[in-house]
Amino acid sequence: MWAMSESVSVRCPVCRCDHLYAAPSYPCACGAPVCPPLDRHGAPLAVTHQMWDEAWVAVACAVCGREAEWPHPELGCDCGTVLRIPVAGDTCPRAEPEVAAPVPPRRAFQPITIRTxxxxxxxxxxxxxxxxxxxxxxxxxxxxxxxxxxxxxxxxxxxxxxxxxxxxxxxxxxxxxxxxxxxxxxxxxxxxxxxxxxxxxxxxxxxxxxxxxxxxxxxxxxxxxxxxx
The missing domain is CATH 3.40.1350 (Trna Endonuclease; Chain: A, domain 1)
Incomplete structure (x- = not known):
């Protein structure tokens, strides 16, 4: 089961509505879940134009240390505004790595539902x-x-x-x-x-x-x- 990051409170800068948000996690090549670390003190940004370079964030795996780019956390407010959630400059808190074990070359694919x-x-x-x-x-x-x-x-x-x-x-x-x-x-x-x-x-x-x-x-x-x- 994939882990979820800790929920943070997000306020829309347009309608001032409050949301509780948790960033999704993604599977690292080693099999461990990876989640973008949310910045609790940062303010969400209202996205008016989607820019490819800004839509991704580099996150390091807490287990093996491998860094990869994943979608930047975003939230759709009821008022129609797309909010880009700030990400902390550091990576997700690192866990103590377990004793290395052979990793199968091909893991079962974990799909995500396509809506956009x-x-x-x-x-x-x-x-x-x-x-x-x-x-x-x-x-x-x-x-x-x-x-x-x-x-x-x-x-x-x-x-x-x-x-x-x-x-x-x-x-x-x-x-x-x-x-x-x-x-x-x-x-x-x-x-x-x-x-x-x-x-x-x-x-x-x-x-x-x-x-x-x-x-x-x-x-x-x-x-x-x-x-x-």
Whole structure:
């Protein structure tokens, strides 16, 4: 079971409504839960424009010390304001590490429910970490549609729209990956056209569909191989 951070009181600067908030935790590669440490003395910020760089926060695992980027804690107020919860400069309180034990190379995937485009990106990042990619970041080049993620040797595209991915979408991802000498993989919420699937098979692009539970489902044989590697 994932641990939850301690609840803090948050007051909306717009409507002055008070909320009790606890940041969610995420699974580290070592299996321990990681949670962004909330700043009890900081004031929440009303988000008017979502900026990618500001939507993530680096948090170190309390057990193994591995640092990774996770979604910055946010809360939706009843008045419609999105509140970004301040995070303390330090990491979550460190626990005494247990005696090291062999860790399985592949853990059971822990999905998150997809309600927003950001949830789709988070679910994809969690899945890529399960595959062994730990240095996940925003892609240097923004794709024509969706959101680009990158890791060492990998370029991933996440399409959280209700439009099925087209052959052009798949080909643009493949071309960008080729210029960066990287492998590529596509994640879509709405699926793919028949032509897009044919193009992906020809170019060697694994295709996944994100269901609303946040679980990526392989669409072609290349994705099956990646999922079972």
């Amino acid at each position: 485009a950001r949830d789709a990106v988070t679910a994809t990042a969690l899945y890529l970490r399960r595959l062994g990619y730990q240095d996940i970041r925003r892609a240097d080049q923004r794709p024509p549609s969706g959101i680009g993620l990158a890791a060492r040797g990998l370029l991933a595209q996440v399409d959280p729209t209700v439009r099925r991915a087209s052959p052009r979408d798949v080909e643009c991802l493949w071309l960008t990956a080729m210029t960066e000498s990287a492998h590529c993989v596509y994640f879509s919420l709405a699926g793919y056209t028949t032509e897009a699937r044919t193009s992906a098979d020809t170019l060697g692009v694994p295709l996944f569909v994100l269901d609303l539970t946040g679980t990526p489902r392989p669409v072609n044989s290349l994705a099956d191989e990646l999922d079972g590697a």
